[in-house]
Amino acid sequence: MSDSVATVDPANLIASSGAEETVSGCHAGADTMKDAAAKAGKSEVLEQYAKDYPTGPHDQPQSMCPAFGSLRVGLRMRRTATVLCGSACCVYGLTFTSHFYGARRTVGYVPFDSETLVTGKLFEDLREATYQLADPDKYDAIVLINLCVPTASGVPLELIPKEINGVRVVGIDVPGFGVPTHAEAKDILAGAMLSYARSEVERGPVARPTSDASGRPTVALVGEIFPVDAIMIGRMLEPLGLSAGPIVPTREWRELYSALASPIAAMLHPFYTATAREFSSAGRALVGSAPVGHDGTAAWLANIADKAGVSAEVLAKTSNALLPAIRGALQAAPIDARITLSGYEGSELLVARLLIEAGADLRYVGTACPRTPWSDDDRNWLESRGVHVNYRASLEDDIAAVEEFQPDLAVGTTPVVQHAKEQGIPGLYFTNLISARPLMGPAGPGSLAQVINTAVGNKERFTRMETFFAGVGTGATSGIWPASSGRAA
Numbered sequence: 001m002s003d004s005v006a007t008v009d010p011a012n013l014i015a016s017s018g019a020e021e022t023v024s025g026c027h028a029g030a031d032t033m034k035d036a037a038a039k040a041g042k043s044e045v046l047e048q049y050a051k052d053y054p055t056g057p058h059d060q061p062q063s064m065c066p067a068f069g070s071l072r073v074g075l076r077m078r079r080t081a082t083v084l085c086g087s088a089c090c091v092y093g094l095t096f097t098s099h100f101y102g103a104r105r106t107v108g109y110v111p112f113d114s115e116t117l118v119t120g121k122l123f124e125d126l127r128e129a130t131y132q133l134a135d136p137d138k139y140d141a142i143v144l145i146n147l148c149v150p151t152a153s154g155v156p157l158e159l160i161p162k163e164i165n166g167v168r169v170v171g172i173d174v175p176g177f178g179v180p181t182h183a184e185a186k187d188i189l190a191g192a193m194l195s196y197a198r199s200e201v202e203r204g205p206v207a208r209p210t211s212d213a214s215g216r217p218t219v220a221l222v223g224e225i226f227p228v229d230a231i232m233i234g235r236m237l238e239p240l241g242l243s244a245g246p247i248v249p250t251r252e253w254r255e256l257y258s259a260l261a262s263p264i265a266a267m268l269h270p271f272y273t274a275t276a277r278e279f280s281s282a283g284r285a286l287v288g289s290a291p292v293g294h295d296g297t298a299a300w301l302a303n304i305a306d307k308a309g310v311s312a313e314v315l316a317k318t319s320n321a322l323l324p325a326i327r328g329a330l331q332a333a334p335i336d337a338r339i340t341l342s343g344y345e346g347s348e349l350l351v352a353r354l355l356i357e358a359g360a361d362l363r364y365v366g367t368a369c370p371r372t373p374w375s376d377d378d379r380n381w382l383e384s385r386g387v388h389v390n391y392r393a394s395l396e397d398d399i400a401a402v403e404e405f406q407p408d409l410a411v412g413t414t415p416v417v418q419h420a421k422e423q424g425i426p427g428l429y430f431t432n433l434i435s436a437r438p439l440m441g442p443a444g445p446g447s448l449a450q451v452i453n454t455a456v457g458n459k460e461r462f463t464r465m466e467t468f469f470a471g472v473g474t475g476a477t478s479g480i481w482p483a484s485s486g487r488a489a
Contacts, residue, residue: 033177037175037177040152041156067094068098069184069186070185070189075105077250079139079140079252080252081139083126083145084107085147090147094107108129117153117155126157130142131164134167141170141193141253142164144157151173151178157171168196181344183345187275191274197260209256209257209258216238217242218245219233219242220279221248222266222275222279223346225268226438239321265284267374268347269345269347276374294330334449335360335452339408340402340407340410341412342393343411344431345430351448365388399415407420409428410428
């Protein structure tokens with residue numbers, strides 16, 4: 001393969017961009033980093049991110065480093081190598097988090113210092129590392145991820161060949177100052193991979209995609225859903241003459257072809273803006289919301305049937321067979337509690353719908369993700385029932401909701417749960433205890449009610465603990481004593 005960057009001097013691209021100002025690191029501040037990135041030739045990338053992932057009244061929700069989302073997507077794919085380019089402290093934190101979540105996969109890292117960054121040697125090191133990794137016997141793709149400092153300094157991943165020795169190379173910028181949440185960073189890589197796969201299909205024959213053995217048209221499922229939910233959706237689609245297709249983000253490259261071949265993409269998690277754009281460009285129909293609860297399932301099936309051209313008779317027969325079972329499951333697993341709900345996974349509105357249908361008194365739902373067309377049905381349904389829906393919710397917003405509504409249970413991020421428990425209110429961490437459960441079809445109500453009702457039942461225990469530990473951690477019991485107390489400060 002010819003060297004496509006032989007006539008380009010990346011050192012000039014970086015050194016002339018004002019990179020020396022950004023070498024001080026990510027402590028320079030978001031505005032300074034954005035300005036440096038724009039001067040370094042990253043304006044187009046940042047402008048697209050600003051359109052895809054608009055911020056709210058504040059710059060950014062408080063959550064983990066956004067790049068973790070892209071890293072997670074790459075590490076979950078078979079025959080895919082992932083290389084990070086960023087400050088050593090950032091890389092350490094990201095790899096630690098990935099292994100904490102069970103990645104058990106090597107993460108590549110190309111170190112740098114001020115000299116290699118400014119002179120362009122970092123780009124050469126990245127390029128060399130990519131060539132060394134490009135073994136078609138081991139990998140289908142290599143993912144290169146620029147973190148904050150390399151993005152601000154204009155490290156041009158786009159100049160690395162898109163294919164080396166038959167191995168695809170996907171380079172993306174995922175700076176914390178340009179991507180609001182780790183959820184949306186998943187979309188950046190998923191969308192980039194779909195774009196690459198779509199260009200392969202347009203150029204000519206590709207490897208045979210994985211296909212449904214039944215030969216029925218498939219519905220691609222967008223969002224990292226619980227595995228049982230994919231099975232449940234498949235059962236719902238079968239009477240309509242359809243099958244559940246691949247889950248995007250996918251687990252292997254070939255599944256991207258299958259996803260693109262699906263006539264319909266179900267936007268189960270609504271923040272995948274770049275992914276939706278690729279499906280639309282491929283001429284695929286998009287359906288928002290998800291089959292949660294009775295009303296949500298009925299509306300979703302009707303939308304799917306409409307896009308797939310399924311007759312009204314077949315839809316009615318399918319709905320009549322399925323919806324009574326969901327209603328029965330809701331009645332068998334009631335939730336009688338006031339709840340506030342928040343999170344940063346993107347499925348918060350779906351969980352809120354299910355809670356309300358189960359009988360919960362839900363006053364507030366906050367999500368760190370932005371409002372998109374694919375959550376409008378959920379938002380309208382919730383707001384019609386008096387629920388305050390807050391997109392791009394901040395930690396302060398979520399805590400204020402707990403203070404205002406004094407719920408029996410606060411479901412949210414770690415600091416929200418911590419605040420609730422300090423007030424003697426039971427709390428559940430959304431990511432690990434709620435979103436990682438089946439939510440769809442008849443299985444959803446019972447799964448959710450079990451963990452919710454158990455947590456609500458702990459209120460008396462929290463009251464006893466609050467009484468027993470009253471005053472601990474404050475004043476003289478905080479571990480910090482003034483000199484006048486007779487103890488060393």
